Amino acid sequence: MPETSVNILVGGEAGQGLVTIGEFMAKALVRSGYEIHVTQDYMSRVRGGHNTFAIRTGPDPIWAPVEDVDILVALDQETIDLHKSQLTGQGVVIADEAFDVGDLPALSVPFKELAPKPIFRNVAALGVLASTICHDIEDLEQLLTKTFGKKGDEVVEQNLEVLRAAYNWRKEQDFVVECMPPSLVDVGPEGSGRLMMQGNQAIALGALAAGCNFCPFYPMTPSTSIPLALSALGRDLGVVVEQVEDEISAMNMALGASFAGAKAMVATSGGGFALMCEGVSLAGMTETPIVIALIQRPGPATGLPTRTEQADLNLALYAGHGEFPRAILTPGTVEECFELAHKAFDLAERSQSPVFILSDQYLADSYRSVAPFDLNAYPQIEGPLLEADPYYVRHALVPNGVSPRVVPGTSKALVVLDSDEHTPDGHITEDLDVRIRMNNKRLKKAKVLARDMFQPVRYEDEDPERLLVCWGTTLGAAREAARLLTSLGERTGVLHFQQVWPLVPEQFMSALEGAREVVFVEGNATGQLAALIRQQTGFVAHKQVLRYDGLPFTARYIATAVEQSE
Amino acid sequence: MVSVETYGEFETAWCPGCGNFSINKAMKQALAGLGLAPSQVLLVSGIGQAAKAPHYLKCNAFNGLHGRALPVAQGAKLSNPGLTVIAESGDGCHYGEGGNHFLAAIRRNVNITCLVHDNQIYGLTKGQASPTTLQGQKTKAQPMGATSEAFNPMATAVAMGCGFVARGFSGDIDHVADLLQQAVQYEGFALVDVFQPCVSFNKVNTFKWYKDRCYKLDESHDPADFGQAMAKALEFGDKIPIGVIRRYDKPTFEQTAGREDAKPLAYYTVDRDRLASEMLSFA
Numbered sequence: 001m002p003e004t005s006v007n008i009l010v011g012g013e014a015g016q017g018l019v020t021i022g023e024f025m026a027k028a029l030v031r032s033g034y035e036i037h038v039t040q041d042y043m044s045r046v047r048g049g050h051n052t053f054a055i056r057t058g059p060d061p062i063w064a065p066v067e068d069v070d071i072l073v074a075l076d077q078e079t080i081d082l083h084k085s086q087l088t089g090q091g092v093v094i095a096d097e098a099f100d101v102g103d104l105p106a107l108s109v110p111f112k113e114l115a116p117k118p119i120f121r122n123v124a125a126l127g128v129l130a131s132t133i134c135h136d137i138e139d140l141e142q143l144l145t146k147t148f149g150k151k152g153d154e155v156v157e158q159n160l161e162v163l164r165a166a167y168n169w170r171k172e173q174d175f176v177v178e179c180m181p182p183s184l185v186d187v188g189p190e191g192s193g194r195l196m197m198q199g200n201q202a203i204a205l206g207a208l209a210a211g212c213n214f215c216p217f218y219p220m221t222p223s224t225s226i227p228l229a230l231s232a233l234g235r236d237l238g239v240v241v242e243q244v245e246d247e248i249s250a251m252n253m254a255l256g257a258s259f260a261g262a263k264a265m266v267a268t269s270g271g272g273f274a275l276m277c278e279g280v281s282l283a284g285m286t287e288t289p290i291v292i293a294l295i296q297r298p299g300p301a302t303g304l305p306t307r308t309e310q311a312d313l314n315l316a317l318y319a320g321h322g323e324f325p326r327a328i329l330t331p332g333t334v335e336e337c338f339e340l341a342h343k344a345f346d347l348a349e350r351s352q353s354p355v356f357i358l359s360d361q362y363l364a365d366s367y368r369s370v371a372p373f374d375l376n377a378y379p380q381i382e383g384p385l386l387e388a389d390p391y392y393v394r395h396a397l398v399p400n401g402v403s404p405r406v407v408p409g410t411s412k413a414l415v416v417l418d419s420d421e422h423t424p425d426g427h428i429t430e431d432l433d434v435r436i437r438m439n440n441k442r443l444k445k446a447k448v449l450a451r452d453m454f455q456p457v458r459y460e461d462e463d464p465e466r467l468l469v470c471w472g473t474t475l476g477a478a479r480e481a482a483r484l485l486t487s488l489g490e491r492t493g494v495l496h497f498q499q500v501w502p503l504v505p506e507q508f509m510s511a512l513e514g515a516r517e518v519v520f521v522e523g524n525a526t527g528q529l530a531a532l533i534r535q536q537t538g539f540v541a542h543k544q545v546l547r548y549d550g551l552p553f554t555a556r557y558i559a560t561a562v563e564q565s566e
Numbered sequence: 567m568v569s570v571e572t573y574g575e576f577e578t579a580w581c582p583g584c585g586n587f588s589i590n591k592a593m594k595q596a597l598a599g600l601g602l603a604p605s606q607v608l609l610v611s612g613i614g615q616a617a618k619a620p621h622y623l624k625c626n627a628f629n630g631l632h633g634r635a636l637p638v639a640q641g642a643k644l645s646n647p648g649l650t651v652i653a654e655s656g657d658g659c660h661y662g663e664g665g666n667h668f669l670a671a672i673r674r675n676v677n678i679t680c681l682v683h684d685n686q687i688y689g690l691t692k693g694q695a696s697p698t699t700l701q702g703q704k705t706k707a708q709p710m711g712a713t714s715e716a717f718n719p720m721a722t723a724v725a726m727g728c729g730f731v732a733r734g735f736s737g738d739i740d741h742v743a744d745l746l747q748q749a750v751q752y753e754g755f756a757l758v759d760v761f762q763p764c765v766s767f768n769k770v771n772t773f774k775w776y777k778d779r780c781y782k783l784d785e786s787h788d789p790a791d792f793g794q795a796m797a798k799a800l801e802f803g804d805k806i807p808i809g810v811i812r813r814y815d816k817p818t819f820e821q822t823a824g825r826e827d828a829k830p831l832a833y834y835t836v837d838r839d840r841l842a843s844e845m846l847s848f849a
Contacts, residue, residue, distance in 0.1 A: 213831050216641065256628065375845070
């Protein structure tokens with residue numbers, strides 16, 4: 001676990017500009033070569049309430065959020081009251097001089113003097129914050145100039161003036177600050193060259209690299225940033241992103257497009273996905289490739305719309321009536337979001353089946369510093385065939401079950417799909433022998449998926465006494481917890497599933513059986529992966545650490561839960 | 567050369583005397599008249615007896631889920647603008663289960679045709695009220711009579727600004743074929759609602775019932791005039807107009823979205839240099 005990291009928490013009401021402060025500071029840190037880990041906690045409202053934007057930063061890699069706060073930027077009194085107990089010994093509060101900070105070490109900022117209008121207060125707060133961690137002001141000046149440039153020179157100049165005044169005000173205070181340790185990356189005049197990217201943005205980028213060109217969507221937190229990124233990045237590439245009337249339409253439109261040759265994806269969260277379930281079954285029956293980004297939030301029903309949870313593994317696994325193959329990919333980092341999104345299109349096309357990317361609000365909204373992706377290493381996925389002879393049949397019975405897929409309208413071949421059981425040529429049938437043959441054909445494709453899957457990966461101690469088993473976005477906290485627990489006396493390792501279906505027991509049983517204690521760490525209340533592995537292998541978890549309060553895991557949360565159950 | 571025979575003859579699951587046979591014939595006539603080869607045509611349907619129609623005509627077909635023909639049809643059309651796409655299903659499918667898609671498709675105005683086999687009853691599930699069943703009509707499921715007022719697809723489409731709204735009757739095959747040809751040629755979302763008797767389950771709206779009431783709109787009707795169109799769309803009783811009720815030009819989705827001359831997405835290749843430069847916007 002990095003000893004050198006600083007945790008900055010910006011808090012306030014929605015609409016106060018706390019995300020602007022956070023994003024500017026985070027971007028400046030990334031440009032200067034620092035690692036960042038952003039956790040956004042916000043309420044389901046546009047104004048008011050209490051939101052936070054936490055940036056954990058430092059020169060070394062950072063994998064998870066922490067509870068302790070080193071710098072608390074409070075845009076309202078409530079932020080001080082709610083978070084003062086998290087402040088570390090060396091911590092400091094940055095707040096308006098009018099707020100009551102009690103006897104906490106604080107920089108009481110005269111915002112009224114520093115910012116001529118309330119609209120500039122967030123830039124003033126940014127100036128004080130940057131100065132407090134000794135961040136180079138020129139770097140922020142460049143960033144502000146670039147961002148506000150479109151609004152004209154006057155706006156840029158006003159913002160820069162406030163930034164400088166606030167930055168210099170802090171320097172004049174009789175307050176000793178601990179500067180950030182230097183970053184480990186060579187930074188040129190154009191910055192570190194690293195990207196500041198969220199999980200959902202990386203999913204969109206990975207999809208685009210694979211050739212995704214069609215995404216109908218209905219907005220739903222925390223998935224909406226995927227179609228938005230597809231639109232922003234792909235508009236000039238010819239990508240079709242269309243907001244539609246509901247999720248049922250999104251799914252069916254995507255399948256219609258995929259049938260006609262598009263590389264289609266949908267993105268939604270639990271409730272929206274529930275509406276898509278019949279369409280998942282249609283994809284299975286018609287053998288139409290589809291990528292589904294299911295970005296979880298706590299349920300049931302509307303649940304906690306802006307918080308995080310890993311409780312929809314079962315939903316993704318069992319969605320859709322009838323039996324048909326599928327794959328479920330579960331990225332643990334922003335880099336894996338990119339890689340798995342690319343892979344999802346490959347698997348969907350090669351198995352002609354639905355493929356899920358199962359992430360959640362925590363990673364969806366979490367900015368990280370990542371190296372630019374080598375797009376040449378992620379080629380466009382080959383699409384369906386464009387030509388066939390006039391005697392073509394769509395669902396020809398072939399040994400591995402994957403019939404050659406041709407698109408309609410680009411040759412003389414006729415392509416027929418049916419949601420009813422059908423003969424190999426796609427036409428409706430109630431011949432029960434044909435039914436058995438076609439059902440077997442479709443199910444055979446599970447082997448294609450099982451042959452080409454991401455194996456669970458071991459992290460930290462390779463021969464541990466205690467093994468933390470996790471999936472998806474819990475990876476980072478589990479790794480930090482393993483290091484913490486190892487430092488407390490017991491060698492602890494991590495086994496991370498970046499794919500939870502299909503499961504191939506030979507890939508992970510030795511790891512499970514090799515540890516004295518196996519602890520499943522999952523962001524749900526019932527231990528869904530533990531139950532699935534038990535069902536598939538008979539292996540029973542020794543312990544479970546579960547979290548379902550809507551917040552992401554931290555190392556301390558996991559370590560405390562493990563120790564308490566000793 | 568394309569002729570009616572090009573589209574084949576198939577054994578069907580329809581009852582003898584069903585209006586579906588006539589609509590099937592009209593479809594073949596329309597497609598042959600337009601000179602479209604089967605490989606240029608995509609019929610998309612949902613579920614119901616009408617939704618089986620794509621199986622009984624040589625063409626590309628996507629027989630999808632109940633109520634979802636329009637989303638599939640729009641997705642396919644946007645994916646391959648060169649295809650002639652017709653969403654063909656019954657009144658229960660298009661107006662009931664798929665009602666929200668029907669409204670949205672009119673607003674979106676993708677260049678497709680929506681053909682509705684309207685027999686004012688659920689046939690495949692054996693005779694329950696459909697959205698167009700008249701209020702008070704008794705069925706096995708509504709023994710006291712259908713309680714809801716009937717849906718008026720013509721008036722709804724006209725009110726929503728649909729650019730092409732037509733009604734036909736399966737008793738006049740040539741007329742239905744003509745309406746279908748006009749609908750396919752129209753640039754934008756075109757609705758063709760065709761009355762047909764359900765010989766098994768609708769004892770009210772019989773062939774004779776329609777025959778006695780339907781009259782063809784003549785040249786005195788101006789479909790470009792909203793007021794006239796709405797008046798004809800609302801006319802339903804002893805006299806029911808058939809023909810093109812509403813027709814005017816408006817921008818299609820393809821035009822608005824700048825995709826008029828778009829190549830099929832199946833030919834799409836990623837511009838990697840451009841994507842790389844987009845990626846660097848995160849730096």
